[in-house]
Amino acid sequence: MDTPRIRILSVGTALPGPPVDNAALARTFGMDALWEQWVDAFIGTRQRHLAVDIATGEIGDSLSGLGTAAGRRALDTAGVRPEEVDLVVMATATPEQLMPATVNVICDRLGINDVPTFQLQSGCSGAVQALDVAHQLLQTGRHRTALVIGADVLARFYDCDAKLAQLPPEQLVNYVLFGDGAGAAVLTNEPGAGRCELASVRTRLTGLDRVAGATLEWFGPVDRLSDRPAATEDYKAIERYVPEMAEETLHELLDDLDWRADEVTYLLPPQLSGVMTRRIVERLDLPQAREVSCVDETGNNANALVFFQLERVLERIAPGERALGVAIESSKWIKSGFALEGV
Incomplete structure (x- = not known):
């Protein structure tokens, strides 16, 4: 089957x-x-x-x-x-x-x-x-x-x-x-439904022996008075590792699908911040692909962010057009990406 x-x-x-x-x-x-x-x-x-x-x-x-x-x-x-x-x-x-x-x-x-x-x-x-x-x-x-x-x-x-x-x-x-x-x-999975196929999804933990780049605590009654901060972000480590991890993910997706870089119509890049997004887009080097970003208006709303990008690309994608999305998690360094194709 x-x-x-x-x-x-x-x-x-x-x-x-x-x-x-x-x-x-x-x-x-x-x-x-x-x-x-x-x-x-x-x-x-x-x-x-x-x-x-x-x-x-x-x-x-x-x-x-x-x-x-x-x-x-x-x-x-x-x-x-x-x-x-x-x-x-x-x-x-x-x-x-x-x-x-x-x-x-x-x-x-x-x-x-x-x-x-x-x-x-x-x-x-x-x-x-x-x-x-x-x-x-x-x-x-x-x-x-x-x-x-x-x-x-x-x-x-x-x-x-x-x-x-x-x-x-x-x-x-x-x-x-x-x-x-x-x-x-x-x-x-209904045949013929919708305008967009989710052609591939890829997630990989790559945090072996890497210090966590971000922490978010859950304080209970015993430790809520701890002097540990509720949230931390190692921005320097993120600036160092996220662009290279995004590039690796992009090429892994292209290889998995046997797509050429010049066949990508839309790029949904990682969205930590406006400045980081621009740096990553430059590094990914897909000049023919239209960038789909929203972090300047929404802020980095974490697990919601990919859906704000998807919402934008779903309105635009035409039959035969292709889109690649990349998301990188710094807490314990997870690479993830997905591919879309207009149908």
Whole structure:
């Protein structure tokens, strides 16, 4: 029996609140205009959306709420009813609770029941890992329609009373890199459905003997008063390793598919920040490919980010056109990528 081809029917996304620009961050955290200029020059992300009101510290949106909104939009766009979904996979680095799994809360709100559900805990590569799991399970033919979700709420790790001028770089950078959001895609193995085939998905752990480049703690009652920071980011290590890992992933995808570089119509690059994205795009050296980026408007919202890129490319891709996406996770160094083809 031939292996089914997997199609993407739709993508839906959700962002919390109004955009928060660098000037608003500077005002809230007592930074000056020179700091704003530093963010523009070295980070390059103009704004982000946050689930927390940084002026008051009040939580405005939840992970499950954003995931539900994105999932509902994806289902509505695809014309798929909740009872037609027979597989749900979610990726997040910031689960709402340890139990119940956030994916199951979202399913309950969407009216999805009596199906296999999976929640993967991972950083930026988690979205591709979730696509990989759904892709492989749909190829077995045991399932027909999958809802794949990527979502994160990183702002709940903010200390809204922090004095940024006093923070070390590995903590300071988190306040400008990240945002919150959710994305979802409907995948199917139904022949002839949709405009876009998910031609390949690839994820690889490459962290053997490498120090973690990013950490995100989960504090419980025993250790919540620890002096360990809630989140750290080794930006220097990321600047060093992510571009080369992205290049390796790109060429591995091309080799797997036997595609030539000049056949790629769209490039969905890693989206840590605006500046890093531009550096990576230059290194990947696909001048004929149109870049699909959004980090300057959304911030790096981790597992949601790939879906914001997918949403943009799905609107554009024509029959015969090809797209490559790359996502790199620095927490324990995971390479991931995927390929799309218009049908």
